[in-house]
Structure formats: C-alpha cells, structure tokens
Amino acid sequence: MSVTLVILGFLLTCMIVFSLPLILIQKNFILHPEKLSFSYNFRFAGDFDELNLIMSDGVSQNGILFKAGNPKGLIMLMHGHAGNVEHWGTMGYRFNQLQYDLLVIDYRGFGKSEGQF
Secondary structure: OHHHHHHHHHHHHHHHHHHHHHHHHHHHHHOEEOEOOOOOOOOOOOEEEEEEEEOOOOOEEEEEEEEOOOOOEEEEEEOOOEEOHHHHHHHHHHHHHOOEEEEEEOOOOOEOOOOOO
C-alpha cells in the first residue's frame, strides 16, 4: 500500500511540475490576436452593422452583424483563437445567402475589442 502511495505521489508531483509552466504560458502559444485601430473601416459584401457591445465591467467588445433580408434566425459566432472579425466577411455573406443573420464577436484584445483575453 505504501509503495502505491509513493508512486501516486511521484506521478502527481511530476504532473504538477510539468503542467504548471504550460498553464502559465498557454496564452503565448494558443492565442494569436490581430488588433485593429478603432478608426478601421470594415468593407464586406452585403448588408452589415458594426456593433460595440459594452460589457458589465465597462469594456467594449466589437462585433459585426451580417444581415439577411428576411432571416430564418440568428447565428452567433465567436471566431476562434486567432485573427479578428474581419476574416469572417465571406462567411457572413454565405450565411446571409442561406437567409440567416450572422453575429461575429471579437474576444477581448482582438480586433477593435478592448481589454485582454
């Protein structure tokens, strides 16, 4: 029984020692935000609105609402761990052709959104 506890303790210690540095630096190799100036003008095919949503802590998050003529519904998309909403212009147009509105929002620190992820 005591050998089992020693082995489990060793494995747990190794897991903590090797995992902790990865946890602390994960933002550096997972997230690749592309910032845009606040004066940047988006240019997309079709009808769209740029939105600045104010969160409860006062931070503004930027998004684009691609609007269909007579939408069947709304699809909300958080774009992933790289880039910004500008890269989704062609997708907005495609969803609009299928008669869906598409709302794409940048994470904090991406595109025109304020704050940090």
